[in-house]
Amino acid sequence: AQSVAQPEDQVNVAEGNPLTVKCTYSVSGNPYLFWYVQYPNRGLQFLLKYITGDNLVKGSYGFEAEFNKSQTSFHLKKPSALVSDSALYFCAVRDLNSGGYQKVTFGTGTKLQVIP
Amino acid sequence: DARVTQTPRHKVTEMGQEVTMRCQPILGHNTVFWYRQTMMQGLELLAYFRNRAPLDDSGMPKDRFSAEMPDATLATLKIQPSEPRDSAVYFCASGLEREWNEQFFGPGTRLTVL
Numbered sequence: 743a744q745s746v747a748q749p750e751d752q753v754n755v756a757e758g759n760p761l762t763v764k765c766t767y768s769v770s771g772n773p774y775l776f777w778y779v780q781y782p783n784r785g786l787q788f789l790l791k792y793i794t795g796d797n798l799v800k801g802s803y804g805f806e807a808e809f810n811k812s813q814t815s816f817h818l819k820k821p822s823a824l825v826s827d828s829a830l831y832f833c834a835v836r837d838l839n840s841g842g843y844q845k846v847t848f849g850t851g852t853k854l855q856v857i858p
Numbered sequence: 859d860a861r862v863t864q865t866p867r868h869k870v871t872e873m874g875q876e877v878t879m880r881c882q883p884i885l886g887h888n889t890v891f892w893y894r895q896t897m898m899q900g901l902e903l904l905a906y907f908r909n910r911a912p913l914d915d916s917g918m919p920k921d922r923f924s925a926e927m928p929d930a931t932l933a934t935l936k937i938q939p940s941e942p943r944d945s946a947v948y949f950c951a952s953g954l955e956r957e958w959n960e961q962f963f964g965p966g967t968r969l970t971v972l
Contacts, residue, residue: 774958785862785949785963786901793958832901836958845914846961848901 744769744837748849755823756857763818763852765833775816776834776846777807786832792816803827823856830854860884862964864950870970876938879967881950882931890933891961892918892925893949901949907933908955940971 745768755761767773774793778786790801797809807818818831833849863882871877883890892904905925906914915925922944924936937944947968951961 776960778960778963783965785951785965786961787963788960791958791960845903845906850900 744773744835744847746833746835746847746849748831748833748852750852751850752853752855754855754857757825758822761818761820761823761827761854761856763831763833763854765816765818765849766814767816767833767835768814769835769837771837773816774836774846775807775809776836777801777805777816777818778832778834778848780830780832780851782829789818789831823854825856825858828854828856860962862950862952862962864948864964864967866967867965868968868970870972871940872972873941874939875971876936877940877944877969877971879935879948879950879969881933881935881952881964883933883950883952884962885931887952887954887962888930889953889955889961890927891951891953892933892935893951894946895949895966896946904935904948937969940969942971945969945971 747766776791777789779789780786790799792799792809800806805820830851830853832851834846836846865880888909890907894902904918907927910927927933947966949966951963953959953961
């Protein structure tokens with residue numbers, strides 16, 4: 743079975759400061775990991791993903807995430823937060839051994855509030 | 859700019875009525891997902907289609923929900939009869955069938971059952 747945890751319901755950060763949104767995962771094999779963002783009244787939008795290779799993944803809007811296998815984490819980061827980054831962020835995981843189709847498990851979401 | 863489209867965007871109905879939500883996946887995508895999002899339950903997978911065939915509908919209440927893909931350009935989610943607890947935002951997403959591929963979400967249908 744695969745699962746993903748986002749331990750923080752909300753993260754507050756001042757504009758211009760670095761931000762981190764945490765995600766940990768559990769899979770039986772090797773993971774594919776994803777981050778999505780949801781702006782108010784919109785669908786989820788893909789930000790970045792880890793498949794294999796470099797542990798630091800760069801994505802849209804200046805976001806990046808670091809895959810840490812020993813800590814089973816995939817935290818989302820950005821060096822300097824913008825007010826426009828305020829949104830709901832979802833981490834998702836797919837276990838390579840979970841079966842023959844593209845089912846992914848989403849976390850519960852973390853609300854990011856960037857304070858001007 | 860290819861996008862997943864969903865209709866209607868908003869639906870208010872009374873308990874017991876039938877509700878049909880429609881989704882047009884991105885042309886060329888061969889996987890379609892239906893999700894439900896609520897404050898209490900978060901994002902739940904209701905159904906999954908690959909090449910128009912249903913592969914997983916274990917998250918869907920079978921007695922009142924049904925999902926179909928009449929053709930490659932249309933996916934439908936039907937609730938009959940609707941209940942107030944069905945009030946939620948329903949998202950359709952599409953993608954290409956590779957384990958590492960992301961999903962592309964539509965804007966959602968906000969359903970309110972009175």
